Amino acid sequence: MPTRITTLLLISLLLATPAVADDVLMAIDDARKAYEAGDMKTSRQALQTASQLIAQQAAENLTKVFPAPLDGWQAAEATSSAGGGLLGVGVTQASRQYSHPQEGEVSISIMGDSPMLMQFAVMFSNPAMAGAMGKLIRLDSGQQAIQDEQGTLIAMIDNRYLIEVSGSANNEIKLEYLEAMDLAALTDSNQ
Known part of the structure; x- marks a missing residue:
């Protein structure tokens, strides 16, 4: 037994x-x-x-959209979870950590399938509101991101996914990681 x-x-x-x-x-x-x-x-x-x-x-x-580590960088395995979230509302999320001995660290997280994200969608659709949150950056993919005073990048993709890129690495590296993500995969309705 x-x-x-x-x-x-x-x-x-x-x-x-x-x-x-x-x-x-x-x-x-x-x-x-x-x-x-x-x-x-x-x-x-x-x-x-x-x-x-x-x-x-x-x-x-969601873990499939994370980029490979940049030259000289190391990446941890991507993690993901799905659950009831706040107030029983379904949330899917994934994250991945990158590190470099001299350049610092980068953390990327993606959150999706949450009705709470609609608040961010409204802010991102209004340039004045988005600009009040930080510096607007147009990505090569045509999407836009906001960079706050600490250098954290926030992007809203397809009004369904919130991406945050943060860490101790410089702002250019964080932007390079965001640009290297497979953002087009997030706009696929089968996700």
Whole structure:
């Protein structure tokens, strides 16, 4: 008989394992079967599981837009998460850290699928409001970013994703990292 610690470790491993499409389809099928049997509670839980698995896949997809490290730089593995977020609102996010022994550090984070991001979308769509937040910068991709007094760059992509590039590296390097991201992938509606 497994101990409580063994059981908790097995549950942790299952939760840490990336979801695959088959897991999503199985959860949806479980929900359908429970619904047909009149078991609304189980059906709802299975649909919530499917929704969470899809959100985890979306968060993992965000890690694909991070650039390779610049010459002489090192990069940590990208991380991602998906969850209920503030007030139960779904949020997907990903981040990656870069470092250089002399140049400093750069941290890039992406947050998406949050209704709270609409506030930023409104600010970015109004040049006067965006300019009040910092220096406006037009990116090579046609997108715009705001650079605050500390050099942190903030970009709103497709009114769905908020990107923040911060760290101790100089402003030009942070901008170079932002420009090197695959921003076009974020505008893909299948993300």
